[in-house]
Amino acid sequence: MLMTLSEENYLKAIYNISTKTGEAVSTNLLAEAMETKASSATDMIKKLAEKDFVNYKKYQGVKLTKEGHLIAASIVRKHRLWEVFLVEKLNFSWDEVHEVAEQLEHIKSDKLIEELDALLDFPRVDPHGDPIPNKYGEIQAKKKVPLSSLKVGEKGVCVGVKSTAKEFLQYLDKIEISLGIELEIIEKEAFDGSVIVLYKDQQKNISAMAAANLYVRKT
Amino acid sequence: MLMTLSEENYLKAIYNISTKTGEAVSTNLLAEAMETKASSATDMIKKLAEKDFVNYKKYQGVKLTKEGHLIAASIVRKHRLWEVFLVEKLNFSWDEVHEVAEQLEHIKSDKLIEELDALLDFPRVDPHGDPIPNKYGEIQAKKKVPLSSLKVGEKGVCVGVKSTAKEFLQYLDKIEISLGIELEIIEKEAFDGSVIVLYKDQQKNISAMAAANLYVRKT
DNA sequence: AACTATTTTTAGATTTGTCTAAATTTTAAT
DNA sequence: ATTAAAATTTAGACAAATCTAAAAATAGTT
Numbered sequence: 239m240l241m242t243l244s245e246e247n248y249l250k251a252i253y254n255i256s257t258k259t260g261e262a263v264s265t266n267l268l269a270e271a272m273e274t275k276a277s278s279a280t281d282m283i284k285k286l287a288e289k290d291f292v293n294y295k296k297y298q299g300v301k302l303t304k305e306g307h308l309i310a311a312s313i314v315r316k317h318r319l320w321e322v323f324l325v326e327k328l329n330f331s332w333d334e335v336h337e338v339a340e341q342l343e344h345i346k347s348d349k350l351i352e353e354l355d356a357l358l359d360f361p362r363v364d365p366h367g368d369p370i371p372n373k374y375g376e377i378q379a380k381k382k383v384p385l386s387s388l389k390v391g392e393k394g395v396c397v398g399v400k401s402t403a404k405e406f407l408q409y410l411d412k413i414e415i416s417l418g419i420e421l422e423i424i425e426k427e428a429f430d431g432s433v434i435v436l437y438k439d440q441q442k443n444i445s446a447m448a449a450a451n452l453y454v455r456k457t
Numbered sequence: 458m459l460m461t462l463s464e465e466n467y468l469k470a471i472y473n474i475s476t477k478t479g480e481a482v483s484t485n486l487l488a489e490a491m492e493t494k495a496s497s498a499t500d501m502i503k504k505l506a507e508k509d510f511v512n513y514k515k516y517q518g519v520k521l522t523k524e525g526h527l528i529a530a531s532i533v534r535k536h537r538l539w540e541v542f543l544v545e546k547l548n549f550s551w552d553e554v555h556e557v558a559e560q561l562e563h564i565k566s567d568k569l570i571e572e573l574d575a576l577l578d579f580p581r582v583d584p585h586g587d588p589i590p591n592k593y594g595e596i597q598a599k600k601k602v603p604l605s606s607l608k609v610g611e612k613g614v615c616v617g618v619k620s621t622a623k624e625f626l627q628y629l630d631k632i633e634i635s636l637g638i639e640l641e642i643i644e645k646e647a648f649d650g651s652v653i654v655l656y657k658d659q660q661k662n663i664s665a666m667a668a669a670n671l672y673v674r675k676t
Numbered sequence: 677a678a679c680t681a682t683t684t685t686t687a688g689a690t691t692t693g694t695c696t697a698a699a700t701t702t703t704a705a706t
Numbered sequence: 707a708t709t710a711a712a713a714t715t716t717a718g719a720c721a722a723a724t725c726t727a728a729a730a731a732t733a734g735t736t
Contacts, residue, residue, distance in 0.1 A: 242692080242693085244694095264713080265713075265715085266713060274693095275694080275695065275696085277694085277695075277696080277714085277715070278693070279714095280716085281694080285693095296714080297713080297714060324569070328572035328573065330572070334568070337566070341565065346560065349547075350547065353547035353548055354547065357546055461723085463722085483684090484683075484685085485684080493725090494725065494726085495683075495685085496684085496686080496725075496727095498684095499684065499686085501723080504722095515685075515731085516685080516730095516731060
């Protein structure tokens with residue numbers, strides 16, 4: 239299937255928006271994600287509909303078809319695998335990888351991506367904690383959720399942050415929380431929403447604000 | 458410097474042709490290398506001349522300027538580093554890498570390519586034995602020469618083949634010659650041009666025909 | 677030196693993805 | 707149910723890279 243760069247980027251944007259909202263993607267949202275005008279988005283939507291990658295009814299937004307979903311997921315898969323590669327093998331930090339992965343995700347070669355997957359030991363999530371679709375476009379990792387949503391006794395691995403404010407990241411650093419650490423909820427304070435967690439054999443208190451901005455994946 | 462994919466490919470083609478011929482590159486040769494028509498090549502030549510990447514006089518062909526050379530060399534550098542990566546890290550064979558490297562060579566990130574270089578331990582040549590320019594566009598590896606040009610007592614590393622005929626490659630396989638092997642010339646037969654070489658602690662006879670089709674880099 | 681064949685350039689058309697501006701449809705509010 | 711606001715689509719234009727066909731320049735041969 240011949241896909242232009244632009245078509246691939248639109249499909250990926252539709253995929254990303256619709257996994258968040260679950261609904262049909264509006265022309266305006268899509269145009270905004272693509273940093274372009276609504277009229278351009280309409281043009282591309284028609285092209286994608288013509289190729290049966292999306293279902294489109296005028297004024298009703300778009301949804302990915304089965305084939306569109308598979309293509310979009312494969313681009314996201316490539317994007318996230320390359321992110322892992324950049325961090326694990328090329329000493330990039332997790333906030334430097336996006337721009338380069340945006341380029342690498344369009345490289346066409348099945349062998350390339352399968353071998354890359356193997357080189358990286360078949361990772362399930364990217365450096366931001368987002369799940370990596372398998373080659374059939376399916377996501378196996380559980381969804382990431384804010385730490386604040388866990389109940390007492392549940393455990394999770396830190397996989398990302400919602401806020402990337404400098405103060406917040408520095409705070410996490412100070413209390414020695416980093417990506418990959420496993421936490422267990424010991425207690426939740428009803429009155430202020432703060433949580434007491436166990437990690438590295440220590441119990442620490444985390445504010446409601448911090449707990450809402452720290453993503454974990456349940457284990 | 459904003460470069461389109463097409464501009465990069467044209468510059469690379471001019472680089473590759475002119476390193477072979479040493480002369481200005483004709484419109485027809487360039488068009489042929491780009492698998493396009495001469496009129497298209499002329500159009501692009503004008504654009505590249507406008508940007509001062511090439512010197513161009515009507516009907517006289519093109520030569521790279523200093524800046525054009527640097528850009529072209531950096532693309533070739535990326536292409537060849539990616540080829541090494543594919544072979545060394547992703548189990549590609551040396552005849553599978555070209556198509557993928559054609560895509561990867563256009564990824565823009567200085568950090569990416571420097572880190573890749575380090576990951577691969579700063580290779581001087583690609584899997585075909587072609588030299589990898591350094592980041593200043595300079596080539597440090599010595600030129601590859603046919604084995605037949607070496608004198609008695611000289612040594613060289615096998616870095617490539619001229620003919621890729623199946624029979625020839627199978628013959629090399631049979632006498633256990635592969636890329637990377639170091640050979641020493643023990644004797645040259647005057648009457649038929651065959652050479653006796655030492656490698657893997659054995660002396661073997663190689664025909665004049667084979668010696669002319671096997672590239673080595675002197676050591 | 678003249679003529680022919682080849683190479684190269686020009687002119688005008690096409691496709692892709694984008695834009696602006698105007699028209700249309702939907703949504704929301706009274 | 708009307709109407710104003712917002713969202714979406716249409717129509718027409720543009721730049722990039724290509725093409726075909728025709729014109730111009732160069733090279734080769736006698």
